[in-house]
Amino acid sequence: MMGGMTEGKQSQQKTQGKQDHKAKQYGVTPQSEDFNDWYNEVVRKADLADHSPVAGAMVVKPYGTALWERIQRGLDDRFKATGHQNLLFPTLIPMGFIMKEADHVEGFAPELFTVSKIGTEELAEPYVMRPTSETIIGHMWSGWLNSYRDLPFLHNQWGSVFRAELRTKPFLRTSEFFWQEGHTAHASEAEARAEVRQQLDEYHSFCRDVLALPVVRGEKTASERFAGAENTYSIEGMMRDGKALQSGTSHYLGQNFSRAFEVKFQTAEQREEFAYTTSWGLSSRIIGALIMTHGDDFGLMLPPNIAPIQVVIVPVGRKEDFARMVEEARTLAAELEREGIRVKVDDREGLTNGFKYNDWELKGVPVRIELGPRDLEAGQLVVKNRTSEDKETLGRVDAVSSMDARLDGIQRYLYERAKNFMLENTVTVDTYDEFKAAIEAGKWVRAFHCGDPESERQIKEDTKATARNVPFDDTEFFGEREEGVCVHTGKPAAYGKRLLFGRQY
Amino acid sequence: MMGGMTEGKQSQQKTQGKQDHKAKQYGVTPQSEDFNDWYNEVVRKADLADHSPVAGAMVVKPYGTALWERIQRGLDDRFKATGHQNLLFPTLIPMGFIMKEADHVEGFAPELFTVSKIGTEELAEPYVMRPTSETIIGHMWSGWLNSYRDLPFLHNQWGSVFRAELRTKPFLRTSEFFWQEGHTAHASEAEARAEVRQQLDEYHSFCRDVLALPVVRGEKTASERFAGAENTYSIEGMMRDGKALQSGTSHYLGQNFSRAFEVKFQTAEQREEFAYTTSWGLSSRIIGALIMTHGDDFGLMLPPNIAPIQVVIVPVGRKEDFARMVEEARTLAAELEREGIRVKVDDREGLTNGFKYNDWELKGVPVRIELGPRDLEAGQLVVKNRTSEDKETLGRVDAVSSMDARLDGIQRYLYERAKNFMLENTVTVDTYDEFKAAIEAGKWVRAFHCGDPESERQIKEDTKATARNVPFDDTEFFGEREEGVCVHTGKPAAYGKRLLFGRQY
Incomplete structure (x- = not known):
């Protein structure tokens, strides 16, 4: 079923080998290996939720x-x-x-x-x-x-x-x-x-x-x-x-x-x-x-408009510089906060930079800034978007003044990425064999249906897929009006359009 | 017990007769008549809460x-x-x-x-x-x-x-x-x-x-x-x-x-x-x-810093002017909102001005503005603080620009009024007879106590009063260190100061 997903993963494919390596190093199961394990580990390791002693809560x-x-x-x-x-x-x-x-x-x-x-x-x-x-x-x-x-x-x-x-x-x-x-x-x-x-x-x-x-x-x-x-x-x-x-x-x-x-x-x-x-x-x-x-193999990826922390600043450098770098990071944080940005300084002692980078990637913070003594002297900052593999070295003033636009860019990128993934993984079918094959491959399916609940029940039994909804005429996805016959029973289609089917959570 | 309260009610005493009349006209039991009824009626009529079909909720x-x-x-x-x-x-x-x-x-x-x-x-x-x-x-x-x-x-x-x-x-x-x-x-x-x-x-x-x-x-x-x-x-x-x-x-x-x-x-x-x-x-x-x-006999009295609505504007005048006055009230509301003030326009039709005034007094809105065609033409507003009996006619520009200070004044007044009431209704006693009489008169009592839980239990049985707390040395009220003997047992006092006793909710 996961095979069907790779179509939508172009942007990640390039560095897949590297990702898998890093993911395993820090102990997160890659999505492609076991999506369920990946989910549970991200929830736990990103500190989102924990199990409780109350059944099911x-x-x-x-x-x-x-x-x-x-x-x-x-x-x-x-x-x-x-x-x-x-x-x-x-x-x-x-x-x-x-x-x-x-x-x-x-x-x-x-x-x-x-x-x-x-x-x-x-x-x-x-x-x-x-x-x-x-x-x-x-x-x-x-x-x-x-x-x-x-x-x-x-x-x-x-x-x-x-x-x-x-x-x-x-x-x-x-x-x-x-x-x-x-x-x-x-x-x-x-x-x-x-x-x-x-x-x-x-x-x-x-x-x-x-x-x-x-x-x-x-x-x-x-x-x-x-x-x-x-x-x-x-x-x-x-x-x-x-x-x-x-x-x-x-x-x-x-x-x-x-x-x-x-x-x-x-x-x-x-x-x-x-x-x-x-x-x-x-x-x-x-x-x-x-x-x-x-989310990806590194963990969460939060849209800037909802992220509790939009920018994390990690002070780097030798141990004897750490206290000074934390101070400098706080000054920088105050500058960003004046721009209306939610910032966190990672002032934890005794942890490696690598551990911290991984931790904030896992928590999906949209932008990381690394602040070291040499960059500070040169008036520069090292900036990394959560959505990219690459670090950038930028002038400090520019980095601060352009942060809002950078966050907007990440927000737009995430929406487009998710939209493209959904569109690429939705197929239009007219036969029940195509229907079953597409569901098995982890796709959404657009198909006509006769409206008979018993037929829906049978489809669910065969494929574990259910009718998600009948898209509105005026929704931006999949709402076109069309006539046809039921993909399952061959009877005339109800609804005047194709339904959306898929396996569900 | 309510008799003990009149000491603190100077500011209201002057207009007590008028208040009782108005209160009864709109069906709120005066505090002095039955505090419990007053409370329940205010909760219900100010639309704060209602009973539920679940026992006790x-x-x-x-x-x-x-x-x-x-x-x-x-x-x-x-x-x-x-x-x-x-x-x-x-x-x-x-x-x-x-x-x-x-x-x-x-x-x-x-x-x-x-x-x-x-x-x-x-x-x-x-x-x-x-x-x-x-x-x-x-x-x-x-x-x-x-x-x-x-x-x-x-x-x-x-x-x-x-x-x-x-x-x-x-x-x-x-x-x-x-x-x-x-x-x-x-x-x-x-x-x-x-x-x-x-x-x-x-x-x-x-x-x-x-x-x-x-x-x-x-x-x-x-x-x-x-x-x-x-x-x-x-x-x-x-x-x-x-x-x-x-x-x-x-x-x-x-x-x-x-x-x-x-x-x-x-x-x-x-x-x-x-x-x-x-x-x-x-x-x-x-x-x-x-x-x-x-609260008073008109209902709630909310401090401006917490009031969901700080200023209510009631459009008044003849029926044929109502729609226009509502529009004007909205314009005025926008001006006040630009000053950071929480404003409500009462645009309800078919209700008398008197009903509306009473309703907003009951809900404790700190300031009411009456806006009629003649005032509008004269560039004036009629303004009434919830804490005062008097209406004021003010120039519109002044009324808007001074609203923030007016609300601050009401906030300070309410704190001072409550503080004075508490101080005036707290008595310091050294005998158990004085203690019982003061509690019976609805006062708080400052008294020495030996610290014996059994004696506290006995005091509660005799007077329905309990030890509220042992005030901190550095609290602003009643925290003075003193030595003495227990008001109830005559034993040496514990705590190094007087306790606060009173009946409780």
């Missing part, structure tokens, strides 16, 4: 938390700019609430964490730890909503949710994960549908502009819908092993939850109506997407 | 969440400036962990939320929802710590914790509450003790400078210590009913938790030693302190 370490906090801040600012407000709902939900929406209970019952004892008291009705909050928010809304004048409710919550997972993997699949869940209620279907799309587009532009992640916007097929939704939309990204990662979802819930929880209002015409509701979420699994979209 | 509504987010942001910036890093630990803790530190289990066992089922699987060892995270953090540290070079660990976590409460009250006492918990590990006792004090001082200066809350720093007596701590320090604030609110705590844990969880390191001298650890926390109950320290 991770501990997010300082570097991973700093990354998540920057993602939170960026999204939260966007949500607020479009009028959304944050609230804090309880972590627990009465078990009976989950039961009220038929599809919802069916979807979530097998994954619930149940609380049946508080102190020494056994509870008559147990609570569950929230797997998602539609039900309790619906309950609260029913008390808050009277008139159409109260609408829309544009609510969001940051927190963690709990869904039992057997096979876990840090950031991608854990029993407790961190997310935001947006919940909105509207007086009309049209307004609710516009919200669903607006928030999906917000995820898309945040991924594109901040995380340098190209993602495909589209609608999920019926069998991949959220439990209780009328329509589910997603953004899908391609990882460097060719698998898809669903990176955010936005749901049109119609009146399903408002009926179940009596979320009613009086219209301008004095009629009583149920509200039209939406929900949308993006979670800490987006960190998994960052790792697996941009 | 609240829903924090948008205005309350905005307030908490500003508190989080302010504290988080301070923690990071002193080198602390955030992490995310699991919400669940293996039951066995809680059992490992003897005092800890005794303190928390009666309050635990137990999870004994995941999906359909009954757990052999149940989990508890964290009541605090010392145990699981200790467990993780033991895996991360090797050498003295790894120390200090300066960690913090934002999240919610769970402790069963029978009688709940929004923000003050809920089964789930929101907080930060700092956890640090050090190579020496001295360094750990310095951390404990530094973080208590950070809480103190944040309360003073941002929340306009005067608080007394000091050490808790043995019977009021955190379960598992060697020393517990607190900041204590006085509410307008004379009760104390413990507003933040900082604990020196010695080696208690590091022994229980094997948090060991190799010293520079190659010896093995247990780390010295600390923890410190401040929670959403600080919002209760804001409400009850600054």
